[in-house]
Amino acid sequence: MKQAVREQALALGFDECRFAAAAPPVTAPQFLTWLNNQRHGEMGYLERNATKRIDPQLVLPGANTVIVVAASYATREECRPTAVAAPGLASRPSLRAHHPGTIARYARFEDYHTVMGERLKQLAGFVGRLGGPETRSLWYVDTGPVLEREFAQRAGLGFVGKHTNVISRQLGNWLLLAEILTTLPLEPDPPEKNRCGACARCLAACPTGALIAPFQLDARLCLSYLTIELKGSIPLDLRPKIGTRIFGCDDCLAACPWNRFAREARLMKPHARPELGTPDLLDLLSLTEAGFRQRFAGTAVTRTKRRGLLRNVCVALGNSGDASALPALERARHDPEPLIAEHAGWAIGQIRKRATADRPGR
Ligand code: SF4
Ligand code: SF4
Incomplete structure (x- = not known):
């Protein structure tokens, strides 16, 4: 029966x-300590459903098995031997965009929640039959209270690396996880x-030093959290470290030597949206609500909404130090969304500060 499920997957x-057996996760105490130390930042849902997260029986009474699936999102380029990128390579700008920003690799596709969800639903139906x-x-693509990384390791799919993500010996760490909880033993x-x-490359x-120790992430310092999950103002001291990232960060993942085993995406490949990788920041800054919805429809980037993405765009332009962005930032300073206006003001200040510092004679 198990082989049939695997073949179907x-x-x-x-x-x-x-x-894996649907037994309580052994890493529950570490998870609760992490929450108690507020390292989850504003991700309140992690706190709200913590009791379920540490007991699969509260999610699905009678659960016997957690079926963990993975889908690679590595591109062919990342599967070459040079895929073990030096830190920062993931952020290398495209030559085409004049003011390129960077979007994390997993988000350069149609939304994986939808892509994987459609297949996982079919697999859950197969398990039911x-x-x-x-x-x-019950099936989940990120949406359920499941400590999925522990179940992935317990199921032998991979191991949790010091960067706190799952690494597969067959796939490297460019992978997406999802799971089915089932009463079927x-x-x-x-x-x-x-x-x-x-190794400690990650x-x-x-x-930012968000990996405060091996296997310990302080999300409040993590650029993925700051550019995606944080809804409000980005702390001033962290803005310069964002560089030109506008959605997520790949640096710790790109540094991992296990990526020499990365395998090109199968499920995700037809859903690739490579044009999302390094978009032009000035183009993005001119997006209206309708323009934002149209450009990012069906992608994970919609999670930030326009206000969050344009906030990040302002920070990235401020970090670029490019004075040619000033007129667009001046317009953004009057954006009706105060969050965007505030970050545009900061970016203008950064660019002017740099121009003054670069002036001859100083
Ligand atoms: S995603 Fe970026 S900021 Fe977050 S832990 Fe990894 S390298 Fe650090
Ligand atoms: S970079 Fe090294 S330490 Fe970090 S997760 Fe990969 S193998 Fe582990």
Whole structure:
């Protein structure tokens, strides 16, 4: 039965499918300490559903198995031997955009929640038909209270690296996870163990020190959190570290040597939107609400809404130090959205400060 589920998952386009017992996660105490230390920042949903997150029986009473699937989002380029990028390579700008910003690799596709969700729903249906009418299942692509990284390691799919993301020996770390909780009993796979060894490249690559120790992320310092999850103003001291990133950060993932095993995306490949990778910041700054919705429809970037993305665009332009962005930033300073206006004002100040510092004789 387990083999049939696995074969069906692979046939649906997933790159991996493994099985774990739906027992409470052993990393629950660390998770609760992380929450108590407020390292989740404003991600209040993690706190609200914490009790469910540490007990799968509260999510699905009678759950026996967690089926964990993974889909690679590596491009062919990332699968070459040079894929083990030096820190910052992920942020290298395109030559085409005059003021290029950078969007994290996972978001250069149609929204993976939708792409994976459609297939996972089909897989859950298959599990239901295999198990019979008594079988109950729930499927989640990020949306459920499941400590998925622990289940991925417990199921042998990969291991949690020092950068706190899952690494597969077959796929590297450019992968997306999703899971099905089911009452159907399926034999668990052997767990994977951590294989970072003495490596600490991801910690060295992190621009903000958000990886405060191996396996410990302070989300409040993480550029992914600051550019996506944080809804309000970005702390002043962290803005310069954002560089030209406008949605997420790939530096710790790009630094990982296990990416030499990256395998080109299958499920995600037809849904690639490469033009999203390094968009022109001035183009983005001119987007209206309708323009934003049209440009990013069906992608994960909609999570920030226009106000969050243009906030980030302002910071990126401020960090670029390019005086040719000043007229557009002056217009943005009068944007009806106060968050955008405030960050535009900051960016103007940064560019002027740099121009003054660069003036001959100073
Ligand atoms: S995503 Fe970027 S900021 Fe966050 S931990 Fe990784 S390298 Fe650091
Ligand atoms: S970069 Fe090194 S330490 Fe970090 S997750 Fe990868 S193998 Fe582990």
